[in-house]
């Protein structure tokens with residue numbers, strides 16, 4: 189059955205989109221079939237995978253408004269085994285469009301249930317193994333939908349001081365959603381990002397995160413690496429833009445650590 | 454009269470809070486009286502100025518719910534001439550608390566009108582010259598309140614590829630608010646942040662931003678500087694944590710450029 193992970197942290201700029209794109213690519217390279225759902229109105233994940241604004245006839249907005257299925261809206265990326273449902277600024281109006289609809293937290297959960305049913309009927313193609321949801325930096329209806337639909341949350345945390353402040357709020361949010369909307373929700377893991385090996389500062393932050401989240405924190409740490417920041421301007425994941433750089437190696441390692449962790453469940 | 458600037462960009466992690474803290478401090482050091490309003494539920498600006506979670510008896514939540522005035526909720530920071538109204542996670546529920554209240558976009562505008570009236574009655578202390586509003590990374594009710602109350606928007610843009618994508622959405626948002634809620638709203642300026650002098654990549658991004666926003670872009674560019682990222686962990690603005698570093702010099706220069714620009718209005 190498909191495993192759905194929400195990549196979420198309300199702190200901005202911590203590497204959610206970069207992790208969705210590059211972990212997704214590394215999982216696909218390992219033979220898993222992966223679907224990325226872009227829930228960010230800026231559509232960074234779509235652009236970072238080479239799906240330009242003009243190539244988004246259907247988006248996550250159509251899926252959440254239940255006017256398109258996930259499989260209809262999905263587009264194949266340049267990476268084998270990796271598809272994406274893109275996003276654009278239509279998503280900004282979702283909150284007001286669904287005002288008063290009691291089912292508004294469940295739109296994505298229902299859409300993924302439909303996808304599972306569609307997949308079992310499909311004769312061609314293998315089913316998806318992983319769905320990665322790239323969340324915007326807020327605890328809005330979009331993130332609520334992601335956490336209600338997901339089996340678990342993957343939390344990127346930047347090795348910077350301000351990133352520490354949001355940790356307890358994030359944990360509270362997951363607990364709240366677990367208690368009300370999605371009883372099986374848990375934190376699948378925490379990924380340290382933009383770690384600068386040259387400074388003691390990054391190490392201190394990493395230690396604080398490990399002290400707070402314990403064994404949830406992945407061994408793999410993603411280093412700050414300018415090639416990772418350059419790749420999206422070419423519409424490519426880092427594994428294609430520069431396969432040999434330390435950023436690629438880290439995301440490949442993260443993918444195998446995640447698969448091992450999933451096998452233990 | 455007081456000048457109100459909203460520091461806003463829906464892209465996460467571009468340096469909004471860092472600019473609010475350090476531009477605020479540099480303006481205060483230049484003799485201006487400055488009030489920072491922390492509209493981020495994570496309260497990063499409050500922490501970065503040494504106002505811990507236990508020292509926030511009143512917050513922007515109380516001000517927006519009209520249960521406290523700005524002056525009652527404000528606390529003096531360790532920086533002379535610089536006060537802040539802190540924030541905490543109470544702000545997360547604002548959207549649902551004000552659901553159905555037709556006046557919800559105007560709460561901050563009304564609170565600042567009250568502050569202006571209070572100031573003219575006060576016999577002690579000089580009035581505030583600047584109010585800087587640190588916005589969260591979304592186009593939610595909090596940012597709507599900030600843009601409805603502000604005279605202008607100051608937009609930090611990180612010298613990274615993904616930061617380019619949000620530019621047109623931000624411009625549209627300002628235009629929409631100008632047309633509906635706040636006819637005098639404009640973009641006061643754009644500040645390039647985390648510029649890495651060593652790479653051509655940063656220069657290319659900076660050129661694209663200047664091509665899009667023209668003369669709105671400040672000459673002063675804030676360099677990426679590890680000391681700037683370290684300062685908030687000591688509860689200090691960079692001008693106090695390390696006055697001689699390139700980060701401090703850049704924010705001091707930005708403050709004088711901003712004052713010169715304001716004089717021309």
Ligand SMILES: Nc1ncnc2c1ncn2[C@@H]1O[C@H](COP(=O)(O)OP(=O)(O)OP(=O)(O)O)[C@@H](O)[C@H]1O
Nearest residue numbers: 200201202203204205206325412413416417465613
């Ligand atoms: N390992 C890395 N090394 C260098 N730069 C990185 C790395 N990871 C991410 N970045 C860059 O840092 C910036 C922030 O990353 P990203 O946009 O993925 O974060 P985000 O959490 O998705 O942001 P938002 O909160 O706006 O959605 C981007 O410009 C990205 O290219």
Ligand SMILES: Nc1ncnc2c1ncn2[C@@H]1O[C@H](COP(=O)(O)OP(=O)(O)OP(=O)(O)O)[C@@H](O)[C@H]1O
Nearest residue numbers: 200348465466467468469470471590677678681682
């Ligand atoms: N000039 C700089 N040099 C180095 N690091 C910086 C600089 N400016 C900001 N930072 C760091 O980059 C990170 C993001 O900055 P900051 O938190 O101010 O952005 P923001 O736009 O307020 O984020 P959010 O969208 O979450 O509110 C922080 O960890 C901050 O310390």
Ligand SMILES: [Mg+2]
Nearest residue numbers: 204205228232
């Ligand atoms: Mg993102």
Ligand SMILES: [Mg+2]
Nearest residue numbers: 469470493497
């Ligand atoms: Mg901030």
